[in-house]
Amino acid sequence: MYHCLVIGFGSIGQRHAATLIELDCRVSLVTQKIILQYQCYQSVEKALAVEKIDYIVIANATNLHENTLVSVLNTGFAGKILVEKPLFSNPMNINVKNTGHIFVGYNLRFNETLSKLKRLLADEQLISFSARVGQYLPTWRSNSDYRKSYSAKKKEGGGVLRDLSHELDYATWICGDVEAVTALGGKFSELEIDSDDTYSILKRTQKCPSVIIHLDYLGRIVCRQIHVQTTKHTYFADLINHLLLIDDRKIQCQNVNTYKKQHVAMLMSNSEQLCSYEQGNNIVKLINKIEQANRQGEWVRSFAYRETPVGIN
Numbered sequence: 392m393y394h395c396l397v398i399g400f401g402s403i404g405q406r407h408a409a410t411l412i413e414l415d416c417r418v419s420l421v422t423q424k425i426i427l428q429y430q431c432y433q434s435v436e437k438a439l440a441v442e443k444i445d446y447i448v449i450a451n452a453t454n455l456h457e458n459t460l461v462s463v464l465n466t467g468f469a470g471k472i473l474v475e476k477p478l479f480s481n482p483m484n485i486n487v488k489n490t491g492h493i494f495v496g497y498n499l500r501f502n503e504t505l506s507k508l509k510r511l512l513a514d515e516q517l518i519s520f521s522a523r524v525g526q527y528l529p530t531w532r533s534n535s536d537y538r539k540s541y542s543a544k545k546k547e548g549g550g551v552l553r554d555l556s557h558e559l560d561y562a563t564w565i566c567g568d569v570e571a572v573t574a575l576g577g578k579f580s581e582l583e584i585d586s587d588d589t590y591s592i593l594k595r596t597q598k599c600p601s602v603i604i605h606l607d608y609l610g611r612i613v614c615r616q617i618h619v620q621t622t623k624h625t626y627f628a629d630l631i632n633h634l635l636l637i638d639d640r641k642i643q644c645q646n647v648n649t650y651k652k653q654h655v656a657m658l659m660s661n662s663e664q665l666c667s668y669e670q671g672n673n674i675v676k677l678i679n680k681i682e683q684a685n686r687q688g689e690w691v692r693s694f695a696y697r698e699t700p701v702g703i704n
Contacts, residue, residue, distance in 0.1 A: 395447070410654055508619070522603070523604075545586040569595070
């Protein structure tokens, strides 16, 4: 039986703990709360001093990820580590010799519709890739006040650009490294939050000349969709309704528990679909570039820039 330590017990920490229990793992927590059904510790150091842990999930607020990961590594822990997305609030350079056991929780990579789309596009020449995700923040998490969530608080790493960064990850996973980016975003609604509620991003990548991503906390109609145009086909993917269209052909995909599949991959050391530490850190760097482009109102060449993109001065 694997012994797992979940750090943080908000909504996402609760989901990780419950999923690991379903996988017949033993689960302990690091939390300031008293949760009767789990063994709880108030610090990482105390938990690792008492328990023999195989696998750690860092699921506290985004702004705490860096210090938490450093604390874990400073104990000498060399087992598997999954850090919830995004990896950090801002780009960080943690001095660690081997990051091969550290991964980032972009579980949408295990969505069957998305993974099937990636396989289909592997040998295609991409012309355009468009992704849109939106959900109304006040109704996102049932039985909780959205104004008290980390999503509403910029200082805790909230805001659509970080909270909904799945789209940044899978667009890079499919379309390759970003060469240049521009963006428009901010808080445009009357939601009682101080984080960004809307972002529209335009990118040029290694494999696709036009990548458009829209993220918002405002959609009363929940949406997570992708449109792709290649030289041969038109693709449409609905990740919520598990539907994939290839021209006029419809494929109904299986609804799988992506959190469970991600944890199985971690526990079995099957890293093929997992987001590595380096990939996750590159998404944080990309977020930084997107914010820079938004502030400056211009195109910004990304850290992965290799050649001058057409049409960008």
